[in-house]
Amino acid sequence: MARATDTRERMLHAAAEMLARGGRDAVSTRAVSAAAGVTAPTLYRLFGDKEGLLDALADYGFQRYLAEKRTLLTDDPVADLRSTWHLHVEFGLSNPAVYGLMFGSTPSPEGTRAGQAARDMLREIISRVAASGRLSVPPEQAEQLFYATGVGVTLTLIATPPGRRDPRFATTALDHLLRVTTTDAEPAAPAPDVALRAAALREALRHDKRDDEILTGNERALLADWLDRLAAGSPRG
Numbered sequence: 001m002a003r004a005t006d007t008r009e010r011m012l013h014a015a016a017e018m019l020a021r022g023g024r025d026a027v028s029t030r031a032v033s034a035a036a037g038v039t040a041p042t043l044y045r046l047f048g049d050k051e052g053l054l055d056a057l058a059d060y061g062f063q064r065y066l067a068e069k070r071t072l073l074t075d076d077p078v079a080d081l082r083s084t085w086h087l088h089v090e091f092g093l094s095n096p097a098v099y100g101l102m103f104g105s106t107p108s109p110e111g112t113r114a115g116q117a118a119r120d121m122l123r124e125i126i127s128r129v130a131a132s133g134r135l136s137v138p139p140e141q142a143e144q145l146f147y148a149t150g151v152g153v154t155l156t157l158i159a160t161p162p163g164r165r166d167p168r169f170a171t172t173a174l175d176h177l178l179r180v181t182t183t184d185a186e187p188a189a190p191a192p193d194v195a196l197r198a199a200a201l202r203e204a205l206r207h208d209k210r211d212d213e214i215l216t217g218n219e220r221a222l223l224a225d226w227l228d229r230l231a232a233g234s235p236r237g
Helices: 001-020 029-036 040-048 052-071 079-092 096-104 113-131 141-161 169-181 192-209 209-213 217-232
Strands: none
Touching: 001 029, 001 040, 001 052, 029 040, 029 052, 040 052, 040 079, 052 079, 052 096, 052 113, 052 192, 079 096, 079 113, 079 169, 079 192, 079 217, 096 141, 096 192, 141 169
């Protein structure tokens, strides 16, 4: 098992180097096999075909990104939004070919395991912001805004020649995003409406297990349903 894992890692490393040097078209099954010192049947057994290899390479890139991202998490979810945003942009600029493979060829990377993990981590941070009462929009909307804007900003910077990149672009976009999604940027903002308060309470309860000792399972399910409907502004069914 260890030998197969080493072979797979060696092939992914070789493919990543080819991708960085010449883009997607530079990655061929024959070249990767030769660089890794294995036969073509070994590659097909491990990855299926070139598309399978590229999919695995996207996972490989995401895992490196996630490993860095997890080290940045703190007790302050808004600070975590800032730090992971900058890591996301820096990762894309440092690994443009891998980033393009992960985000540029499909609308969403959630088809990969690591892509789903990245989205789940963003969702968890947004949930923590909501639980702290500092989110001024519904969590689902905040997640979509941060995800779409982060990817768009990074792809825009990658497509811009280094000498023409505005070093403040990513930070400015983040500041605007935080201003419209969190209360931190607007100290004098009015109190959240009922839907936002319900969303905040819902997320807070997800992070606090003490209600297990107070409410029964049926009561928790009923409360969760009420809060979901209030957060969504949905009428009674």
